[in-house]
Amino acid sequence: MVSAKVQYLAEASEHPVYYASAPGRNAQFTVDQGMKYYQVEVEDARSRSTTPNDFDGQDASGFDLLESDSAVTNFLDQHQIEGPYEEELRALIKSHTGAYRVEFFDHTVRASDPDIRQTKQIREPATLVHNDYTANSGFTCLNENLGDEAEALSKTRFQIINVWRPLVDPVENFPLALCDVRSVNSQDVIDAERRAPNHIGEISLAIYNPDHRWYYFSSMRPSEVLLFKTFDSINQGKTNCSIHTAIDLPDATANNARPRESIESRAFVFYRE
Numbered sequence: 001m002v003s004a005k006v007q008y009l010a011e012a013s014e015h016p017v018y019y020a021s022a023p024g025r026n027a028q029f030t031v032d033q034g035m036k037y038y039q040v041e042v043e044d045a046r047s048r049s050t051t052p053n054d055f056d057g058q059d060a061s062g063f064d065l066l067e068s069d070s071a072v073t074n075f076l077d078q079h080q081i082e083g084p085y086e087e088e089l090r091a092l093i094k095s096h097t098g099a100y101r102v103e104f105f106d107h108t109v110r111a112s113d114p115d116i117r118q119t120k121q122i123r124e125p126a127t128l129v130h131n132d133y134t135a136n137s138g139f140t141c142l143n144e145n146l147g148d149e150a151e152a153l154s155k156t157r158f159q160i161i162n163v164w165r166p167l168v169d170p171v172e173n174f175p176l177a178l179c180d181v182r183s184v185n186s187q188d189v190i191d192a193e194r195r196a197p198n199h200i201g202e203i204s205l206a207i208y209n210p211d212h213r214w215y216y217f218s219s220m221r222p223s224e225v226l227l228f229k230t231f232d233s234i235n236q237g238k239t240n241c242s243i244h245t246a247i248d249l250p251d252a253t254a255n256n257a258r259p260r261e262s263i264e265s266r267a268f269v270f271y272r273e
């Protein structure tokens with residue numbers, strides 16, 4: 001168990017706006033509403049005899065840790081990512097969830113160190129409590145990416161799943177922390193506008209609830225991935241998904257922890273029923 005400060009919306013707001021960062025040294029998101037840090041206990045899920053997984057089950061936490069080696073040598077190489085890497089992850093997701101079709105539409109590389117961000121032109125870890133989609137934006141995202149197929153595909157269950165892989169061995173700071181969906185109430189999650197230079201969409205932010213149960217997996221390695229659900233079309237997209245954030249571990253500075261680097265890959269995952 002570690003104690004970490006996590007950043008929530010200070011209060012519920014009707015229409016907060018999240019401004020996504022641009023790549024580089026000064027990458028930093030902003031929100032037009034007040035934010036507040038809360039000290040929370042984050043349990044190392046490796047310490048549990050039964051980890052909070054059942055990823056796609058009826059009583060799901062919303063996330064799962066899997067072993068997944070990769071043959072990719074450069075995670076900034078578009079050809080390697082859109083070729084062999086997507087094929088690796090597609091096979092993994094299908095095997096784990098029982099989905100019949102998986103379509104990737106986004107890959108984001110992040111680093112906590114400003115110099116690495118500047119050299120590689122990548123973004124910072126997201127250090128606020130959020131989920132990537134709202135009940136509406138999952139369907140919008142499907143339309144934007146799969147066009148003519150979207151209407152038919154939306155008539156059966158689909159999810160948006162994020163596959164998060166560390167690119168350092170091991171992760172020593174800013175690991176991904178996830179909140180068990182069973183501890184999140186619908187009132188805790190606030191729809192927000194998401195503004196980026198090339199796109200306007202929606203994102204979910206969150207207000208603090210002391211019942212939230214937070215987990216992370218210590219010392220993750222590049223041979224491991226976290227799968228977590230960021231959208232589910234069941235109940236018209238209103239199903240709770242795992243709010244999440246990167247956390248600054250309390251002893252990282254004293255221990256001269258290496259900077260975090262990671263890649264997250266987002267995919268539509270389609271089911272026959």
